[in-house]
Amino acid sequence: MKRQIIAMGGGGFSMEPDNPLLDEYFLKQTRKKKPSICFVPTASGDADGYIVKFYTAFGKLNCKQCHLSLFRPPNDLAGFVLSQDAIYVGGGNTKSLLAVWREWGLDKILRRAWRQGIVLGGVSAGSICWFEQGLTDSISGKLTPLKCLGFLKNSNCPHYDSEPKRRVAYQRFIGSEKMSAGIAADDGVALHYYGRKLMYVVSSRQDAAAYRVTRSGKKANEVKIEARYLGV
Numbered sequence: 001m002k003r004q005i006i007a008m009g010g011g012g013f014s015m016e017p018d019n020p021l022l023d024e025y026f027l028k029q030t031r032k033k034k035p036s037i038c039f040v041p042t043a044s045g046d047a048d049g050y051i052v053k054f055y056t057a058f059g060k061l062n063c064k065q066c067h068l069s070l071f072r073p074p075n076d077l078a079g080f081v082l083s084q085d086a087i088y089v090g091g092g093n094t095k096s097l098l099a100v101w102r103e104w105g106l107d108k109i110l111r112r113a114w115r116q117g118i119v120l121g122g123v124s125a126g127s128i129c130w131f132e133q134g135l136t137d138s139i140s141g142k143l144t145p146l147k148c149l150g151f152l153k154n155s156n157c158p159h160y161d162s163e164p165k166r167r168v169a170y171q172r173f174i175g176s177e178k179m180s181a182g183i184a185a186d187d188g189v190a191l192h193y194y195g196r197k198l199m200y201v202v203s204s205r206q207d208a209a210a211y212r213v214t215r216s217g218k219k220a221n222e223v224k225i226e227a228r229y230l231g232v
Contacts, residue, residue, distance in 0.1 A: 041069070
């Protein structure tokens with residue numbers, strides 16, 4: 001089974017409710033006619049409005065929907081997660097998400113799901129959580145490096161085009177060796193990994209892109225990665 005992670009810098013049903021391109025792409029990678037997809041809204045504190053948006057958006061697509069609450073968890077957490085075809089993690093506070101997941105052992109269950117071939121991914125917090133490090137705004141008013149799950153190597157930064165301070169901070173942290181080199185993604189861009197290899201970069205917006213950011217001397221070096229527009 002292919003181990004797949006689809007990390008979105010922004011977009012999807014919560015940010016582009018009238019543009020289903022990324023969500024359709026996510027479902028397609030399961031290779032199932034009617035896949036089961038589970039939304040994990042931990043980072044938002046299981047915000048009711050966010051959950052409703054998920055059901056509204058994916059209710060228009062050919063799939064079976066459910067969501068996972070760790071505040072009202074199923075009796076068999078591992079069995080519930082491992083029965084899905086895809087796990088879609090929402091945005092919010094990544095630091096809190098990781099703390100709750102580790103307390104419940106969901107981090108270990110998700111690693112089993114990944115190895116089993118269940119498609120993992122998500123947007124914003126649901127993007128950076130899979131990497132060794134991510135640039136997060138979990139602490140109000142600050143952008144800081146955060147140690148994450150480490151399924152994928154190096155670091156990740158979402159919202160690269162829509163939040164200018166992120167681009168500056170990400171490059172600064174990499175240049176000063178406070179973060180490892182990594183991949184940044186504009187809103188609307190998805191980084192599609194097979195195993196730990198970046199295989200595809202796709203986008204729901206024509207001008208959006210990803211960027212490989214590395215350290216050169218004491219500064220960061222940024223190289224653009226063109227994204228394939230899914231609307232063509």
